[in-house]
Amino acid sequence: MPVLGAGAPPRRVGVLVSGRGSNLQALLDACVGEFPARVVSVVSNIPDVYALERASRAGVPTRVLSHRGKPREVYDLELRDQLLSDGVEIVCLAGFMRVLGAGFLHGWPVLNVHPALLPAFPGMHGAKQAVDAGVTQAGATVHLVDAGVDTGPILAQGSVPVFSSDTEDSLAARILPIEHQLYVQALRQVASGRVAVDGRRVVVELVDGERRWIGAP
Numbered sequence: 001m002p003v004l005g006a007g008a009p010p011r012r013v014g015v016l017v018s019g020r021g022s023n024l025q026a027l028l029d030a031c032v033g034e035f036p037a038r039v040v041s042v043v044s045n046i047p048d049v050y051a052l053e054r055a056s057r058a059g060v061p062t063r064v065l066s067h068r069g070k071p072r073e074v075y076d077l078e079l080r081d082q083l084l085s086d087g088v089e090i091v092c093l094a095g096f097m098r099v100l101g102a103g104f105l106h107g108w109p110v111l112n113v114h115p116a117l118l119p120a121f122p123g124m125h126g127a128k129q130a131v132d133a134g135v136t137q138a139g140a141t142v143h144l145v146d147a148g149v150d151t152g153p154i155l156a157q158g159s160v161p162v163f164s165s166d167t168e169d170s171l172a173a174r175i176l177p178i179e180h181q182l183y184v185q186a187l188r189q190v191a192s193g194r195v196a197v198d199g200r201r202v203v204v205e206l207v208d209g210e211r212r213w214i215g216a217p
């Protein structure tokens, strides 16, 4: 069973962003002291987003790599090469609104956070999809990225109630703190080399050496 992110911590993390960067902030805040990872590079495909300011304030190097006018495969390789030259070992997508292809994904764990209980409501506007579908529970998922859209093995999930008065914005605001918490938890597990993938299922080795499926009691 392949173990992800095995190696000596702290592991070097690259974060890809496209917007306000609240998940990036959660990772920056967590990556101190004993935490087994450090954010060493932040790349945005959009200029002037607030996430870049958050990274700069934390003293993390930033770059803007625009996807505009580039074929997907070319952009994927450009992005990969940038992160490799920054010595990145683990990639975290934090509100990065581009689908990445096989050229990018090869060779390192890539994590993503999504505002829905996957496999329900993948793609854009996860919270809106939940409101429109009339479900009574929504939530967040942190998963490993594969070549599909929000289809990779699930690392962590958390749920929140959906109220009849909810709009996309009110539900997304309830989900967001869960995203932050789950992302830190999932990165900790991957960076400490305790996560292995068995088909679509993710296994975590606990500190006592016992292997359990995530979510098992």
Ligand code: GAR
Pocket: 019, 020, 021, 022, 023, 024, 051, 094, 095, 096, 113, 114, 115, 123, 124, 125, 126, 150, 176, 179
């Ligand atoms: C988050 O809600 C994240 O789950 C979502 O974008 C937001 C980014 O917020 N991502 C997706 O919908 C990906 N399919 P942030 O920039 O404040 O972290």
